[in-house]
Every structure is written in structure tokens, then in C-alpha cells.
Amino acid sequence: MKKYLLAIAALIVMGAAFAATPKDTYVYLQSAVVDSLDPVQGYDGASNGIIENIYETLYSFKKDSLSEYEPTLATSYEVSDDGLTYTFHLRKGVKFHSGNPMTCKDVKYSMQRNLVVMPGDSGAWIFGSVLTGYGDDAMTEAKRALGDNASKAEIDKFLDQYWKKIEAAVTCDDMYTVSFHLAKPDVSFMARLLFTGAAVVDSKFAIAHGEWSGTEADWKDWIGRDLRTSYLHKHDAGTGPYKLVKWDGNNVVAEAFDGYWGGAPAIKKVLIQSVEEEATRLEALRRGDADRVDVNSWATVNAKVKQMPGVKVWSDPKWSPAGAHVVFFNFNVQGENNPYIGSGKLDGNGIPRDFFSDINLRKAFAYCLDQDAIYNDLFEGHGSWYTMALPPTWPGYNPDIPIRKLDLDKAEEYFKKAWGGKVWEKGFKLTITYNAGNTERQTVAEMIKANVESINPKFKIDIAPLQWSDYLKAARAKSLPIWPLGWGADYADSDNFIHPFYHSRGSLAKRQNFKDPEFDKLIDYARTLVKPEQQAERYAIYKKIGRMAYDVLPNIPYPLQSPFIITRDNLQGVYYNSMLSRDFYWKDISKK
Amino acid sequence: MLNYIIRRALQIPLVLFVLSLIIVGLMQLLSPQQRAAAFITSDKQIEHIDQIIEKYHLNEGFIVQYKLWAKEVLRGNLGFSRISKEPVTTTVRKKLPASTELALSAFIPIVLVGIWLGTLAATHRDGLLDQVLRVVAIIGWSLPTFVVAIWLVAWIYGGLGWFGIGRLPNSLLIDLATSNFHSYTGMYTIDGILNGRLDVTWAALVRLVLPATALVIVVSAGIMRVMRSSMLDELGKDYVRTARAKGLPEGRVVYKHAWRNALIPVITMAGPMLGRMIGGIVVIELIFNFPGLGEWAAKAALQLDMNTLLAFVLLIGLIMATVNLLVDIAYVVVDPRIRYE
Numbered sequence: 001m002k003k004y005l006l007a008i009a010a011l012i013v014m015g016a017a018f019a020a021t022p023k024d025t026y027v028y029l030q031s032a033v034v035d036s037l038d039p040v041q042g043y044d045g046a047s048n049g050i051i052e053n054i055y056e057t058l059y060s061f062k063k064d065s066l067s068e069y070e071p072t073l074a075t076s077y078e079v080s081d082d083g084l085t086y087t088f089h090l091r092k093g094v095k096f097h098s099g100n101p102m103t104c105k106d107v108k109y110s111m112q113r114n115l116v117v118m119p120g121d122s123g124a125w126i127f128g129s130v131l132t133g134y135g136d137d138a139m140t141e142a143k144r145a146l147g148d149n150a151s152k153a154e155i156d157k158f159l160d161q162y163w164k165k166i167e168a169a170v171t172c173d174d175m176y177t178v179s180f181h182l183a184k185p186d187v188s189f190m191a192r193l194l195f196t197g198a199a200v201v202d203s204k205f206a207i208a209h210g211e212w213s214g215t216e217a218d219w220k221d222w223i224g225r226d227l228r229t230s231y232l233h234k235h236d237a238g239t240g241p242y243k244l245v246k247w248d249g250n251n252v253v254a255e256a257f258d259g260y261w262g263g264a265p266a267i268k269k270v271l272i273q274s275v276e277e278e279a280t281r282l283e284a285l286r287r288g289d290a291d292r293v294d295v296n297s298w299a300t301v302n303a304k305v306k307q308m309p310g311v312k313v314w315s316d317p318k319w320s321p322a323g324a325h326v327v328f329f330n331f332n333v334q335g336e337n338n339p340y341i342g343s344g345k346l347d348g349n350g351i352p353r354d355f356f357s358d359i360n361l362r363k364a365f366a367y368c369l370d371q372d373a374i375y376n377d378l379f380e381g382h383g384s385w386y387t388m389a390l391p392p393t394w395p396g397y398n399p400d401i402p403i404r405k406l407d408l409d410k411a412e413e414y415f416k417k418a419w420g421g422k423v424w425e426k427g428f429k430l431t432i433t434y435n436a437g438n439t440e441r442q443t444v445a446e447m448i449k450a451n452v453e454s455i456n457p458k459f460k461i462d463i464a465p466l467q468w469s470d471y472l473k474a475a476r477a478k479s480l481p482i483w484p485l486g487w488g489a490d491y492a493d494s495d496n497f498i499h500p501f502y503h504s505r506g507s508l509a510k511r512q513n514f515k516d517p518e519f520d521k522l523i524d525y526a527r528t529l530v531k532p533e534q535q536a537e538r539y540a541i542y543k544k545i546g547r548m549a550y551d552v553l554p555n556i557p558y559p560l561q562s563p564f565i566i567t568r569d570n571l572q573g574v575y576y577n578s579m580l581s582r583d584f585y586w587k588d589i590s591k592k
Numbered sequence: 593m594l595n596y597i598i599r600r601a602l603q604i605p606l607v608l609f610v611l612s613l614i615i616v617g618l619m620q621l622l623s624p625q626q627r628a629a630a631f632i633t634s635d636k637q638i639e640h641i642d643q644i645i646e647k648y649h650l651n652e653g654f655i656v657q658y659k660l661w662a663k664e665v666l667r668g669n670l671g672f673s674r675i676s677k678e679p680v681t682t683t684v685r686k687k688l689p690a691s692t693e694l695a696l697s698a699f700i701p702i703v704l705v706g707i708w709l710g711t712l713a714a715t716h717r718d719g720l721l722d723q724v725l726r727v728v729a730i731i732g733w734s735l736p737t738f739v740v741a742i743w744l745v746a747w748i749y750g751g752l753g754w755f756g757i758g759r760l761p762n763s764l765l766i767d768l769a770t771s772n773f774h775s776y777t778g779m780y781t782i783d784g785i786l787n788g789r790l791d792v793t794w795a796a797l798v799r800l801v802l803p804a805t806a807l808v809i810v811v812s813a814g815i816m817r818v819m820r821s822s823m824l825d826e827l828g829k830d831y832v833r834t835a836r837a838k839g840l841p842e843g844r845v846v847y848k849h850a851w852r853n854a855l856i857p858v859i860t861m862a863g864p865m866l867g868r869m870i871g872g873i874v875v876i877e878l879i880f881n882f883p884g885l886g887e888w889a890a891k892a893a894l895q896l897d898m899n900t901l902l903a904f905v906l907l908i909g910l911i912m913a914t915v916n917l918l919v920d921i922a923y924v925v926v927d928p929r930i931r932y933e
Contacts (some may be wrong), residue, residue: 027762033675249686
């Protein structure tokens with residue numbers, strides 16, 4: 001009996017002593033759960049991190065570069081002089097995982113599928129807004145345009161128009177030439193085409209399995225549909241270097257595609273597993289059962305990961321995430337009975353609606369935000385500094401702008417100047433809000449409160465945590481006087497930061513009633529620079545805008561946690577591209 | 593007796609109905625915005641919150657929401673699970689076997705360990721062994737499941753590298769996905785045998801050791817305590833004294849006479865024990881990366897996925913009600929004095 005027990009114990013121990021994954025296999029344990037593998041539906045990192053390896057777009061990122069694109073399913077492209085037509089020459093001899101050849105028909109189908117379905121919770125608006133001019137699905141747009149009581153005939157007429165725009169948006173000049181026709185020139189169109197939503201889908205295969213037929217006949221059935229219930233949600237119809245073997249619950253298994261046009265990658269098998277519990281992920285990494293794991297914060301990296309043998313922490317001070325976090329000022333607060341501005345007057349118990357229209361106040365508040373503390377305490381010294389609301393690695397970022405750090409003397413000086421000295425004399429009371437549960441924004445709010453209140457006992461700041469949805473609703477209603485918020489890029493074009501943050505019609509700037517004709521003029525002009533040879537000029541304008549923003553100070557950019565990647569140390573070829581959902585393509589990595 | 597069973601069985605649908613009312617009702621305590629926010633997987637989607645509210649009828653009242661759900665359920669459609677991204681019934685079919693495999697592998701050790709230790713403690717009353725076991729039982733009963741689970745993951749798996757976590761080693765998961773391994777029961781231990789892949793069975797068994805151990809630690813302590821006190825009770829009774837007086841060996845007295853009677857209260861424990869076990873499984877599946885029903889339901893609770901939660905609660909309700917009925921029937925079998933009219 002004892003002999004058997006010993007034998008069993010030996011077997012178990014031998015079987016599990018140190019189980020490094022095989023050399024041709026990549027195992028990644030992530031915290032998030034995959035939402036959908038349909039390129040039109042997938043809009044979160046976990047989903048797109050898989051889609052970007054089993055599907056391909058016409059152009060893709062050249063490793064970690066955000067400005068250089070690599071021809072992928074296309075080999076070259078031209079832009080018409082008016083900037084309205086983009087023509088792509090497709091790569092010949094590309095096969096889908098089904099064996100079908102990739103032609104213009106597939107490119108057209110894939111893009112039009114975005115425009116037809118436009119699921120509200122997807123990224124399809126990225127294409128709709130430039131190709132048809134509509135950011136929502138046809139029914140939602142019809143309701144918006146015609147009101148709730150429109151007759152069926154009116155709606156049908158609207159839908160017909162919508163369909164005509166979809167039809168005109170993409171055309172096939174021949175089997176290997178495709179043209180996109182824009183509703184208006186858009187400098188970011190190329191960057192938009194790199195979003196996974198533009199991935200080319202095997203139209204023959206998709207239609208055969210019950211997806212939209214590609215014609216007007218059934219397009220109305222697909223408007224606004226939740227694609228999580230149709231075939232491509234769980235099945236792959238791509239051309240990518242990997243094909244999906246199985247997505248079952250928490251596991252996604254993929255393997256290298258033999259017929260890939262770009263040659264065979266070093267990693268042949270991939271397992272992506274969702275593991276909720278961080279401690280479990282870390283132990284799997286320690287044991288070599290995973291090649292890469294998600295870790296939540298630098299605090300955990302420093303405390304637990306760094307000392308693990310055989311584990312590598314990839315990080316670089318030059319890396320920055322594809323986002324910007326700032327404190328917004330409202331130049332003219334809206335809303336009846338607004339609870340965030342007290343009495344609504346400069347009487348010591350509130351603030352007037354245009355309180356922050358005085359540059360002295362904006363500067364005074366900026367000097368009260370302790371950016372060093374955010375950098376050192378919140379991110380344990382692993383942060384990226386931001387001089388403007390554009391990630392430092394993006395083209396057009398201006399590193400030569402100073403950053404206002406904590407300086408209570410200067411703050412006092414500006415407070416005394418504000419509103420002709422009335423602010424200093426009367427004092428004020430306002431409320432800073434943040435979304436409940438976000439410790440970073442809570443810290444920012446508390447920091448501002450503590451420092452501002454320390455300057456003058458008549459300065460009073462309340463802090464109010466709000467539910468996410470309430471928070472955004474209040475911001476959209478322009479009723480918040482001052483609030484911290486982040487923005488993540490939708491596509492890799494600097495315009496996706498410059499316009500929302502600094503243009504009076506930008507999605508963020510309009511919530512703060514910020515309007516400066518100088519900014520608008522420059523940003524509008526930059527948007528006309530669509531040709532590849534004009535990009536240097538465009539980026540120079542963005543640098544100038546950064547400089548102007550330092551003086552005008554519509555918002556205070558502050559540091560972000562700098563990114564890191566945790567792997568076993570035998571994994572090679574790792575790089576960080578902030579616009580890829582999972583930082584690098586699987587085809588670029590290998591193992592020692 | 594048959595009458596009684598039928599009457600009890602008819603109560604089960606009623607229990608399930610009330611349970612579903614409670615869950616849908618609890619959901620209504622949160623604002624439509626809060627529930628809609630739970631649908632969102634990336635920050636950008638928050639811009640579309642009003643569309644989500646409209647699409648899923650989140651601003652409707654209790655009765656409308658309940659009707660919407662019940663209408664589909666009566667057609668056999670339990671809805672779409674936002675957590676597993678597929679229909680609820682598909683997920684239950686896939687995940688129930690995993691949880692069952694874990695529960696079964698823990699069940700026998702739990703009962704054996706609990707009864708054995710309880711008996712030992714009673715027969716060594718107030719001795720050193722009894723004292724030690726009592727302390728162990730209190731610790732086992734009061735330790736939160738997740739603490740036990742994380743210890744086992746960190747020390748046994750992380751520290752020593754034994755056993756492993758997850759249902760199967762990653763290499764086997766890839767292997768099975770790419771080969772034509774047929775899933776007959778969904779339990780890897782049995783499917784391994786049926787497919788002639790004993791390596792799969794063995795690997796699955798090895799992976800069951802840690803989560804099952806965690807369950808044994810947190811569940812069997814309760815059984816042990818009940819077994820100890822009921823055994824002590826029996827050992828103090830007249831018939832035991834008589835048996836001893838007529839010179840029966842102590843082993844026979846304990847195991848032949850007292851033991852069987854002492855088991856009756858332990859059977860009563862089966863219901864609450866199952867409850868604790870299910871609670872334990874939810875946490876243990878999460879921590880041991882063992883994708884079963886518990887892990888699914890835990891995530892659903894965090895993300896307010898009503899369809900998933902309802903399905904889980906109804907399933908557990910059904911299991912609990914059935915087990916309680918079986919327990920009542922078991923009394924009759926074990927103790928002929930009990931009769932139901």
C-alpha cells in the first residue's frame with residue numbers, strides 16, 4: 001500500500017515540478033473576458049486582442065510605430081485631390097482560413113456590414129461617421145431625424161436614403177481594387193481603417209453561415225442587431241496568421257494558419273485564458289504555466305513580480321498609454337438648480353457660472369495639483385508626464401512645454417488676481433465630482449481640495465463621487481464646474497485627441513463650453529492636410545496647439561501610469577504598441 | 593408515503609417561482625443606469641447608455657420585466673448570458689458537468705473525513721486527540737473559503753509546484769481543442785476513459801485534488817462536529833451500557849450499535865452541508881480557475897447579469913429542494929420509526 005502511495009506522489013510531483021509551456025506555444029492569462037470575436041461587434045481589449053491576430057486590415061501597425069503603417073491586405077493606396085476618395089490596391093493570392101480567395105468583394109462586404117448593423121455598443125461609428133455621415137444605426141438615426149411619431153412611409157424613405165449612402169460608400173473598381181468614398185475629407189481615415197472593425201471578413205463563408213447577405217434584400221433585418229447571437233460571434237472568417245480553433249468559455253485556442261500569405265510565425269499554438277483572480281495568474285506565471293499574465297498595478301509588480309525568478313517585466317519610460325487624463329474647467333456652467341456651484345454667485349457660498357473663465361483661477365488651480373505626488377505615490381514612480389492632452393509617443397506631441405507643479409505661493413498670487421481680487425476677498429464654494437470607485441480621480445479631487453483650502457480659509461471645496469453614468473450625464477449636460485476625466489483613443493490619429501480636447505465642437509471641449517477661435521482655426525486647417533506629404537505640417541500645428549494650451553489652460557493634463565508587460569523571460573520579440581489591444585501581434589514573438 | 597413525496601415535489605415549482613420573483617425584484621432596487629452600466633465592457637460604450645436601457649427594457653417596471661423573462665422561460669429559452677456570451681442553456685450544459693465533477697470528487701472525502709474524525713473525537717472524549725480535533729474543527733468551520741483556497745494555490749501549487757490549477761494543464765487544453773476529443777459527459781475524468789485518453793483522466797484527477805481539498809477543509813468540519821456530539825449522545829444511552837455490560841468488545845459497541853444511530857443527525861446535515869458546499873464551490877472555482885457554474889454565477893453577480901443569475905439561482909433552488917426531499921425520504925430508510933402521512 002505504501003509503495004503505491006509513494007509511486008502516486010512521485011508521479012504527481014514529477015508531472016508538475018516546473019511546467020514551462022512548449023517552445024511553439026504561447027499561453028496568456030488575462031483578467032478580462034472576451035466579449036465577441038465578431039470584428040464589427042468587438043470593442044473591448046480582450047476581444048480585439050484576439051481579433052487583431054486572426055483577422056487583418058488593409059494596413060496594419062509596423063510593430064510599435066503609430067505613424068508608420070505596413071501594407072497588409074493592401075499593397076498601396078492613393079488619396080484623391082479632394083480627399084474624398086481612398087483607393088486601395090489589394091494583395092493578390094491571399095487566402096481566407098476557409099480557403100476562399102480574398103478579393104474586393106470581401107473588403108466591400110466587411111465595411112458595409114459595419115455600416116448596416118452599427119451596433120450601439122460597438123466601434124462601428126468610427127466608420128459610419130466618415131463614410132455615411134451617420135454615427136448610429138439607421139433606425140436610431142431615423143428616430144432622431146423624424147421624431148417618434150414618424151409614419152412608416154417616412155421611415156422607409158429615410159432608410160432608403162441611408163442604404164444608398166451605404167451602397168455608395170465602398171465600390172469595387174475591379175477584383176483587386178477597392179475605393180472608399182468619404183462623406184467629407186477626414187485626416188484620420190487611414191488610422192480608422194486600422195481599427196479591428198475594418199478587418200476583412202470572408203464574405204462567402206459568412207453569408208453561407210447566415211450572416212447578412214450583402215444585399216439590400218435583408219439589410220433592414222440587420223440594423224442595430226446584437227451580433228453576439230450570430231455566427232461570426234464565435235467563428236472565424238479571417239485571413240490572419242492565426243485561425244481560431246475554439247472559443248469555449250474562458251479559453252480561446254488558436255493555431256498558426258498554414259496558408260498564411262505572410263509566412264509561418266514562430267509561435268504555432270496560442271491559448272488565451274481569462275483568469276479573474278490575480279493571485280492565481282501570478283502563481284501560474286511563477287510555475288511557468290503561463291508565458292504572459294495581466295497584473296493590475298505597479299504596486300503589485302514591485303511587491304510580488306520583480307523578485308520572481310524567470311520572469312521579465314517589460315517597461316520603458318518612453319512608453320505611454322493611448323490615453324490622456326486631465327482636469328477640466330467649465331467656462332460657463334449650465335443647469336437649473338445646479339448642486340455643484342452652491343449659490344451661483346461670488347458671495348463665499350458658491351461660484352458664478354463663468355467662474356473659471358478667468359485664466360488666473362485656472363492657473364491657481366493648476367498650481368494646487370501635486371503632479372509629483374500622483375507620479376510618485378499613485379504610480380510608484382512609473383508614470384508618463386503629459387505636457388498636453390496628447391500621449392507623449394504620438395506624433396504632434398510637444399515635449400518642450402513646462403508642466404505646472406505644486407506651487408502654493410504662485411497659486412496664492414493668481415487667486416489674489418482673480419476676478420479683480422473679489423475671489424480672494426469673498427471666497428468661494430464649489431463641488432468637484434468624480435466617478436465613484438476611481439481612486440485616481442478621487443486622489444486628484446482630494447489633492448486639489450486640500451491645497452486650495454489651505455491657501456485661504458474662505459475657499460471651500462466639496463467632493464462628490466457619482467455613479468459612472470450619472471457622472472457622464474452631468475458632464476454632458478455641462479453642469480460640472482471642475483472635474484477629472486480620462487479619454488482613450490479610438491484610432492491612432494492625434495486628431496482623435498486634439499479635436500475632442502481643444503476644438504469648440506470637440507466632444508470634450510464642448511462640455512466645458514471652451515471656445516477659442518485661434519484653436520478652432522488651426523485644428524480645422526490641420527484636418528484638411530490629408531495627403532501623406534502634408535503630415536509634417538499637421539504635426540507642427542499640433543505642437544503649436546500644445547504650446548497655446550499651456551497659456552490658455554482649458555484643462556490640466558496630469559501623469560498616467562506607464563504601461564508594463566509581464567512575461568516569462570524566454571519570450572522574445574515583445575514590444576508595446578498602445579493602439580494594439582494586447583500590445584503586440586502574436587506573429588512577432590518567439591521563445592528562446 | 594407516496595402521497596407525501598408527490599405533495600413535496602409539487603412544492604418545488606412554487607419555491608422556484610418565489611425565488612425568481614425575489615431576484616428580479618432585487619434587480620429593480622438598482623437604477624436603470626446602474627444596471628445598464630453593467631452591460632458595458634469598455635468606457636466608450638457609456639456614451640450609448642440610453643440605447644442600452646431602451647434595448648433591454650431596463651426602465652420598465654417589475655411586472656413588465658418579469659413578464660418578458662417568464663414568457664421566454666416558458667418557451668424553454670432562459671435567455672442570453674452576458675457573462676459567457678452565449679445562451680444560458682448552452683452554458684449550463686457545459687459548466688454543470690465541471691461543477692458536478694468537483695462536487696462529487698469532494699463529496700466522498702468530506703463525508704468520510706467528517707464521520708471518521710467525529711467518531712474518533714467521540715471515542716477519545718476529552719483526550720488529547722479530541723481536543724486537537726475540536727480546535728481543528730473550529731478553525732475549519734470558521735476559515736473563509738477564499739483564504740483556504742488562496743493558501744493552497746500559493747503554497748502547494750505556487751510554492752511546491754504540485755497538482756496545478758485549472759481543469760486541465762494548458763498543453764492538454766490546446767491538444768484537446770485541436771484533436772477530435774469527443775465530449776460525452778463534459779467531465780474530463782469520464783470523457784478521458786471513453787475517448788481512450790487515460791492521460792486526460794489522470795490529469796483531470798490531479799487537478800481536482802487541490803479544489804477538492806479546499807472543500808473538504810471547509811465543509812467536513814461541520815459534519816465532524818455533529819458526528820462527535822451525536823456519537824457522544826448515543827454512547828451515553830442505556831442500550832450502549834447494556835451492550836458493554838454483556839461484555840461486547842468496545843469496537844463492536846461503537847461501530848455496530850451506536851454508530852448507525854449516531855448517523856441520523858448527520859443525514860439531517862446533508863442539506864445545510866450542500867448549501868455550504870455550493871457556496872464554497874463558487875469561491876473555489878473562481879480561485880482555482882476552474883470554470884464551472886460557480887465561477888460563472890460569481891461573475892454574473894458582479895456584473896448584474898440577470899439571465900445568468902436567475903438560471904443559477906433556479907438551478908441551485910432545484911437541487912436544494914430535491915436534496916431536502918431526498919433527506920426526508922432517507923430518514924424513513926435509516927430510521928423505521930419515522931413515518932410520513
